[in-house]
Amino acid sequence: DSGLVSLDYGYTNTGSTKSQITFVDGEKGILRYRGYNIEDLAAYTTFPETAWLLIYGNLPTREELGTFRRLLTENALIHENLLNFFREMPPSAHPMGILGAVVNALGLFTPRFYDDESKQDAFNLTVASLISKVRTIAAFSYKASIGEPFVYPDAEKSYCSNFLNMMFSSKAKPYNVDPLFVHALNVLLIVHADHEQNCSTSTVRMVGSSQASLYASICAGICALWGPLHGGANQAALETLMNIHQSGLTVKQVIEKAKNKKDPFKLYGFGHRVYKNYDPRAKVLKGLVHTIFDREHIADPLLDIASELEEAALNDDYFIERKLYPNVDFYSGILYHAMEIPTNMLTVMFAIGRLPGWIAHWKEMHDDPLSKINRPRQIYTGYAERPWLPIDNRG
Numbered sequence: 001d002s003g004l005v006s007l008d009y010g011y012t013n014t015g016s017t018k019s020q021i022t023f024v025d026g027e028k029g030i031l032r033y034r035g036y037n038i039e040d041l042a043a044y045t046t047f048p049e050t051a052w053l054l055i056y057g058n059l060p061t062r063e064e065l066g067t068f069r070r071l072l073t074e075n076a077l078i079h080e081n082l083l084n085f086f087r088e089m090p091p092s093a094h095p096m097g098i099l100g101a102v103v104n105a106l107g108l109f110t111p112r113f114y115d116d117e118s119k120q121d122a123f124n125l126t127v128a129s130l131i132s133k134v135r136t137i138a139a140f141s142y143k144a145s146i147g148e149p150f151v152y153p154d155a156e157k158s159y160c161s162n163f164l165n166m167m168f169s170s171k172a173k174p175y176n177v178d179p180l181f182v183h184a185l186n187v188l189l190i191v192h193a194d195h196e197q198n199c200s201t202s203t204v205r206m207v208g209s210s211q212a213s214l215y216a217s218i219c220a221g222i223c224a225l226w227g228p229l230h231g232g233a234n235q236a237a238l239e240t241l242m243n244i245h246q247s248g249l250t251v252k253q254v255i256e257k258a259k260n261k262k263d264p265f266k267l268y269g270f271g272h273r274v275y276k277n278y279d280p281r282a283k284v285l286k287g288l289v290h291t292i293f294d295r296e297h298i299a300d301p302l303l304d305i306a307s308e309l310e311e312a313a314l315n316d317d318y319f320i321e322r323k324l325y326p327n328v329d330f331y332s333g334i335l336y337h338a339m340e341i342p343t344n345m346l347t348v349m350f351a352i353g354r355l356p357g358w359i360a361h362w363k364e365m366h367d368d369p370l371s372k373i374n375r376p377r378q379i380y381t382g383y384a385e386r387p388w389l390p391i392d393n394r395g
């Protein structure tokens with residue numbers, strides 16, 4: 001009698017959800033990029049190598065990697081007109097908002113390459129330029145937020161070393177890039193590089209399917225990643241650990257809060273739509289945390305809390321029944337914190353890592369001659385046909 005009906009037009013999503021890029025087995029906790037296990041890529045490659053693998057389909061030869069590294073170095077600068085953007089934003093502006101806006105603006109300085117598909121070089125240049133420039137944008141947004149002068153990219157430094165230098169060096173205080181942190185940053189970016197049809201990657205495919213530019217599609221992916229249920233969870237997970245440390249809450253109290261449905265409290269960094277087992281990326285990062293903290297003799301109460309929290313959750317029926325395990329966001333924040341990357345930059349770090357995956361999916365879709373604009377259908381649950389009502393007969 002509510003007049004509501006349920007008309008099922010069926011789900012016909014014309015977007016391709018077939019992909020050759022990443023394989024995830026949620027039950028077994030397996031993640032592979034183009035067939036290579038994430039554990040091997042984290043242990044033996046650098047982020048540029050893995051980025052190339054995702055986008056072009058194979059691990060690069062020495063020559064291909066050399067060319068890619070050169071393009072990354074040569075295209076690290078952003079147009080000087082864009083610097084005003086950082087200065088005009090409030091210091092409290094969230095770096096994800098700045099990243100999305102400036103990436104979209106990059107497209108205004110660059111011709112749309114796929115107007116002429118034959119220009120593969122133009123695509124390769126755009127890819128290297130985007131992957132290089134997001135690092136510069138991130139570092140500049142941090143410098144602007146603390147009122148320090150920008151540190152420009154250094155042509156002599158590697159991808160990750162350059163980023164740390166742009167973030168933390170200044171004319172006033174020397175900054176020696178720690179090779180261990182460079183290694184850790186490579187691993188962090190590698191494990192974030194792709195994850196099949198997650199929310200932000202599906203967004204990039206959705207926007208890209210309309211033939212919007214790569215820059216506009218990536219900007220949409222950045223906006224989707226920002227949400228605390230997705231990429232924003234790493235910031236929320238670290239803040240949860242910090243709040244526990246500052247509040248003196250016991251781990252047992254935190255576990256009980258997470259189970260209390262009346263309380264909006266979530267244990268960020270736990271649970272996953274696909275992984276119903278330990279997220280293999282969390283395993284890699286957990287190992288890295290202990291390696292770094294042992295070697296650098298770092299004693300961080302946040303790591304102690306995280307370890308206790310994980311132990312308690314993995315032995316709690318609520319979590320066991322729901323197959324809630326640590327996900328990629330649970331340990332990443334602790335590593336970034338150790339590198340002194342500020343909490344509000346954590347989702348930007350996720351975006352820097354995820355960019356090659358977004359580009360790979362965008363390319364895969366554009367390379368598919370059968371690809372069409374995504375247009376999911378729906379199950380209509382609204383009113384059946386109704387006659388129009390004059391305004392005096394309403395209410």
Ligand code: SDX
Nearest residue numbers: 195198229230231233258266267268269270271272273322
């Ligand atoms: C990422 O898709 C991807 O691949 C994403 C990602 C990628 O690489 O792109 O892997 C990156 O986004 C990782 C996830 C980061 N998000 C968080 O850590 C936020 C906290 N996690 C939850 O919000 C949740 O686990 C999700 C969103 C990740 C997954 O949610 P689902 O699959 O929709 O599961 P759900 O919300 O329906 O939860 C099922 C049950 C519910 O309890 P009941 O209703 O059955 O009683 O589990 C509970 C939930 O309340 N639950 C949690 C919980 N996660 C799920 N309870 C407490 N704390 C949590 N973290």
